[in-house]
Amino acid sequence: MIAAPLLDFFLAALTTLMVTVDPPGLAPIFLSLTLGMAPEARRSVAFRATLIAGGIMLGFAFFGQPVLGALGIGLPAFRIAGGLLLFWIAFEMVFELRNRRKSGVARTAIDEDHIRNVAAFPLAIPLMAGPGTITATMLIAGSARGEPVRLAALVGVIALVSLACLLVFLAAERLSKLLGITGNLVLTRLLGVILAALAVQFVIDGVRAML
Template sequence: MFTEFATAALVTMLVTLDPPGLAPIFLSLTRGMSAAERRQVAVRASIIAFCIIGFFGVAGDVVLKALGVSLPAFRIAGGLLLFWIAFEMVFERRTERKQQTADTAITKDHIRNVAAFPLATPLMAGPGALTATILLAGRAHGDAVLLITLAVICGLVILCCLAVFLAASSISKLLGITGNVVLTRLLGVILAALAVQFVIDGVKAAMAG
């Protein structure tokens, strides 16, 4: 039981968070920041994501039911938020401060904002990860050992994400300015498709329910 649960939890969380897949998106969102500022964003986002995932693992199902919010609705909302970010990435519809990050100092508020949204949520602690956490916690049936195991596994996966983020700065230097611009546009399209998929899955689940 323990081995089966731990294996299922590890595979599920790795697939839903997809640490390697977050690396290029992290680069796009932190464009114009120094290596130290990127580290701040990476660490802060990882801590926030772990706290959100941990909270939903413990009380997510109860909270959503108390608020009258279904998991499909949560997935649709996350998809719409992601689509807006993707739109900005593709068409460079950023605020003046974001458009001129190469020439303007990055403020602490900007670092905190990017770390919390969209990096920590909905990209890391997104609808898929939160739904998976709630379902895995339900499979534990209140077993303290299994719940602790789930928390440890979530922490390990978040650490994998952090390691990928910290290595992303080196990748950014290799790409250069032109490479980063092209990558931002390309990833914006991919992120838009991912967002639409979130919405489609949410609508299907809502209709099935």
């Protein structure tokens, strides 16, 4: 039987990361970023993004604070940089720059480099393993106080959150078919505005933390 303190730690970590990553909220964004891709390519993006984001969370859980401290980089800088990068993606989505590029891609085969690029940025980072997720992961790792059992529980939590994201991405394919071409285009515009607001919030949080 799991000890109560360990169970509390596990549940608190799972709740925190689930809320921070928000797998259900990533589904429509995943659809927008993979617009025009074949089902096989979309599944490839889902698997790659999940592995990359999971690896990033694990890396920051165990080595984040020492590495950032050695480089003299603070978490507020991560928030600001992530916000600026995300705002550019939102700008493309709102003004159809991304859609035009995707429509051209849809007429040709999706090459491996394109799939890797979309999976790594912006899906894996900063959308899945963004500043908030990185911060939460490092804080949870700090609260483990180096105890092997708690660190193992944190690894399990990261695996569960990553699995939840993967399942949501795979289920998003059906949603894409239901929406159709027009529905996907409208959804892309709406999500572009939401992403822009999220990006601005990242920058605001970063500046606030610096001040």
